[in-house]
Amino acid sequence: MRSLFENATEGIILTNMKGEIVLVNPAAELMFEYTGEELIGKSIDLLIPDRFRSRHENHRKEFYQDPQNRIMGQGRDLYARKKNGNDFPVEVSLSHYQKDKNLFVIAFIIDITFRKKIENDMIQQRKELEKVSNDIRKLNLELEAKVEERTVILKEALIKLEQSQKELNEAFDKEKQLNEIKSRFVSMASHEFRTPLSTVLSSASLLAKYTNAEDQEKRDKHIHRIRDSVKHLNEILEDFLSLGKLEEGKVVVNPDRFDLRDLVHDTTEEMKGLLKKDQHFTYKHSGARSVYSDKNLLKNILINLIANAIKFSGEGLPISINSEVQNGNAKISISDRGIGIPADDMEHLFSSFFRGRNALNIQGTGLGLPIVKRYLDLLGGDVHLESKLNEGTKITFNIPINHPG
Numbered sequence: 001m002r003s004l005f006e007n008a009t010e011g012i013i014l015t016n017m018k019g020e021i022v023l024v025n026p027a028a029e030l031m032f033e034y035t036g037e038e039l040i041g042k043s044i045d046l047l048i049p050d051r052f053r054s055r056h057e058n059h060r061k062e063f064y065q066d067p068q069n070r071i072m073g074q075g076r077d078l079y080a081r082k083k084n085g086n087d088f089p090v091e092v093s094l095s096h097y098q099k100d101k102n103l104f105v106i107a108f109i110i111d112i113t114f115r116k117k118i119e120n121d122m123i124q125q126r127k128e129l130e131k132v133s134n135d136i137r138k139l140n141l142e143l144e145a146k147v148e149e150r151t152v153i154l155k156e157a158l159i160k161l162e163q164s165q166k167e168l169n170e171a172f173d174k175e176k177q178l179n180e181i182k183s184r185f186v187s188m189a190s191h192e193f194r195t196p197l198s199t200v201l202s203s204a205s206l207l208a209k210y211t212n213a214e215d216q217e218k219r220d221k222h223i224h225r226i227r228d229s230v231k232h233l234n235e236i237l238e239d240f241l242s243l244g245k246l247e248e249g250k251v252v253v254n255p256d257r258f259d260l261r262d263l264v265h266d267t268t269e270e271m272k273g274l275l276k277k278d279q280h281f282t283y284k285h286s287g288a289r290s291v292y293s294d295k296n297l298l299k300n301i302l303i304n305l306i307a308n309a310i311k312f313s314g315e316g317l318p319i320s321i322n323s324e325v326q327n328g329n330a331k332i333s334i335s336d337r338g339i340g341i342p343a344d345d346m347e348h349l350f351s352s353f354f355r356g357r358n359a360l361n362i363q364g365t366g367l368g369l370p371i372v373k374r375y376l377d378l379l380g381g382d383v384h385l386e387s388k389l390n391e392g393t394k395i396t397f398n399i400p401i402n403h404p405g
Contacts, residue, residue, distance in 0.1 A: 011109035017102060019044045019060055031111055033083040044107075049081045067096040067103060080109070089116045122168055129161050251297075253378050258295045260330060260401070261285040264323055267302045274307065278316035287325035291401035297375045298399070304368045305334045305395055312393070313338035325401065333396040341387040372397075 005012060011028030015021055021044055024036045032039070032047055039046070048056045070093070079087045093108040136157045143150050204226065210218045268281045275281075309319045313336040320335040376383055381399035 011107075011111075013039075013044070013047075013107045013109065015044050015105050015107070017064060017104075019057075021046075022104065028109060031082075031109065032080065038083075047080050049079050049087045052079065063094065063105070064103060067105070069093075069095045088113050125164060126168065129164055132157055133161060251375075251378060253294045253297065255292055255294050257290060257292050259289045260291045260323055260325060261289045263295060263299060264302065264321060264332070267299055268306065268321065271303065271306055271310070274310050276310065276313070276315045279310065279313065279319065281319050281321060283321045283323075285323045289325070291325060291330055293330070293379060293399055293401050297379060301372050301375050301397065302332070302334075304372050305397075308368055309334050309336035309338065309393070312336065328400060328402040329398055330401045331396060331398050333394055335392065335394040337392040340389040340391050340393055341385075342389055346385065346387065 014023035383397040387393040
């Protein structure tokens with residue numbers, strides 16, 4: 001949690017019901033050019049330009065009366081103020097939670113100065129293109145005698161205009177998709193972090209009440225709940241960090257030669273601690289054992305898929321793993337006898353944050369399979385999924401395993 005808060009690239013500010021700043025992350029300090037000590041305890045209005053403060057105060061009161069996660073400024077421009085008094089354009093997403101009947105609001109802030117410059121440049125480009133188009137039409141009327149030359153100029157101008165329009169539409173579509181993904185992330189992260197944190201807080205509070213020796217069983221129960229919740233928080237954080245590295249292109253393939261059978265066997269041994277009561281692994285390998293690929297990426301893929309098989313299977317059910325090396329290719333499959341996947345959900349499983357409708361009550365971020373797909377793309381592999389509702393799921397992936405030389 002601390003790592004996510006301190007290393008987030010978005011500015012994050014936490015305020016109480018009075019609009020007073022409670023917490024500020026390093027990105028927000030850098031953005032507004034204040035230190036945390038200068039901001040904590042001050043009104044959030046300190047960061048609002050003078051010309052918007054009265055309006056912002058009314059908006060803030062309306063939000064506290066009907067708090068809900070949302071993006072501010074839809075349909076209008078928002079501005080914030082730095083310590084030196086300079087205004088800059090921002091995008092703000094709001095989330096909230098309650099603790100001890102007190103309402104706290106979390107603001108996620110992005111400096112969109114660069115984006116605004118791009119939008120203004122696009123608008124200027126569109127005006128220039130419209131001017132070019134008007135000039136061409138005027139030239140067309142003036143140069144009736146030069147039909148051949150006029151046709152060439154007109155075609156070139158239209159091609160440039162269509163290409164610019166296409167690029168403009170693609171840029172706006174991408175921006176829209178990013179906003180939708182960010183909104184889903186804010187909503188999902190708020191929900192996923194709140195549940196295990198509430199469990200940790202409640203169990204920690206109850207532990208203090210069990211002071212007698214005969215209360216050891218109750219203490220163990222709450223310690224187990226705290227451990228499971230912290231483990232879940234760590235899984236969420238790992239998923240977010242993995243996705244962030246993939247999005248930024250920071251994941252690099254480092255292939256080397258290793259024993260595939262030993263890798264799968266060692267991975268299952270490490271994950272036995274996650275097995276439910278009477279669950280067990282079965283593993284078979286055929287073909288050569290020495291392969292050439294990225295061992296760490298392959299292990300991360302196995303951990304994600306095996307963890308899913310454990311999570312979505314019941315007690316006492318086996319998890320089967322098979323690996324085969326043949327014709328310069330490694331094929332690995334993980335099968336379970338769990339809850340399966342509804343047919344309508346199959347096509348969406350590799351989309352970020354997607355959760356099957358029969359898995360909504362099971363902990364998860366919806367990032368595991370998309371991360372697996374991105375890793376396989378880096379390795380030049382592919383993945384195939386088979387599943388029947390209430391019967392189980394089988395995921396098979398293939399990767400090339402020969403040295404290019």
